[in-house]
Amino acid sequence: MFAVAETAAVLRVVLAERQPVMRAALQILLSTVDDLTVVASVDDVGDLVRTVASHQPDVVILDVGSCVTIAEVLRSVPGVAVLVFTASEDTASLCSALRTGARGYLLRTTEPAAILQAIQGVATGSVILGPSVAAKLSELLSTTPPPD
16 A cells, blocks of 8 residues: 655545546545545546535646646635646647646656655645656756746
């Protein structure tokens, strides 16, 4: 069984995932952690803001579907940590998610233990990027001229 380290209380998580198999897999993974609970799960980002406002989670895990949704979630529950969990490796999606306030960005190829660590990390205020995502962002920053 996994344990999320150094948390005083149970972390409350809302899952937003369109694909039933992926949603179920995440729920099973998260159920292995004693100090983490999935308080709600939605398959439509249209329901997400209302669900987040109702359940007041510590972390929201969602696909990169809409950066507008990330901003709306953060407006409805200031301080909630948004962790993007997606198959999308494109730079535009990554940058949009981070600009709108996501604290984490992981690809679906991420190992289960790293997903659990990322949830704990974003919940405590860290910015968590998967290795290939961090490399892509580093490459982008090294080739983009600094702002004036």
